[in-house]
Amino acid sequence: MLSYVRDTVKQGHTVGLYINNELLGGAQSVQLKQQAYPINITNQINAEWQEYIPGVKQWGVIGDGFYITDKQAFDTLTSCFMDNQEIDVKVDNRVGRALIVDFPLSTSFNDQYKYRIELLGTGELRIE
Numbered sequence: 001m002l003s004y005v006r007d008t009v010k011q012g013h014t015v016g017l018y019i020n021n022e023l024l025g026g027a028q029s030v031q032l033k034q035q036a037y038p039i040n041i042t043n044q045i046n047a048e049w050q051e052y053i054p055g056v057k058q059w060g061v062i063g064d065g066f067y068i069t070d071k072q073a074f075d076t077l078t079s080c081f082m083d084n085q086e087i088d089v090k091v092d093n094r095v096g097r098a099l100i101v102d103f104p105l106s107t108s109f110n111d112q113y114k115y116r117i118e119l120l121g122t123g124e125l126r127i128e
Contacts, residue, residue, distance in 0.1 A: 015061060017077065017090040017117075024073035025115075030063035034092050034125070059121035061091060061098065066115045077103070077117075086122055096125040 016026045038052035068074045080087050081100040089098045102118035 014092055015063060015066075016090040017066070018090065019076055019080070021088075022073075023069060024077055024087070025066050025068035027063040027066040027117075030061050030066050030091075033058075033062065035059070059096065059125045060101075061089065061117075061119040061121075063115045063118075064114070066117045068115060083111045087119075089119060089121070091125070093128050094125050095128055096121050097123055 006115045014026065014028055015030050017024045030099065035058045037058070039055040040050060041053055042050045052093060068077065078085070079085070080100045081103045084099060086097045086099055089096055098119035101120045102116070104116055106116075
């Protein structure tokens with residue numbers, strides 16, 4: 001599935017969702033969020049300018065067009081959501097673990113089953 005997505009889409013991010021190296025689903029059009037939260041160390045008594053040091057970082061993925069491979073994969077993703085279990089995520093050449101934080105179930109008449117999934121990264125998003 002991901003090779004098909006990678007071969008047909010030239011822009012955007014390719015994302016795969018895995019449990020124990022088993023592909024559960026993927027998407028070709030997602031938003032990879034990366035945020036940094038600096039720590040304010042400004043001297044509050046006599047400073048004229050704010051000062052910061054590096055703080056923690058966070059990442060996540062939002063996608064409206066996730067294709068899930070089959071019913072078993074759907075059931076596994078549903079269980080991961082319900083049980084707060086981490087899943088493995090590959091975003092292009094980056095890998096990490098994430099929690100499913102939004103998994104609404106809705107379908108359109110005459111449309112393929114695609115799902116909106118929001119993932120919140122837990123730990124580092126590493127470059128392979």
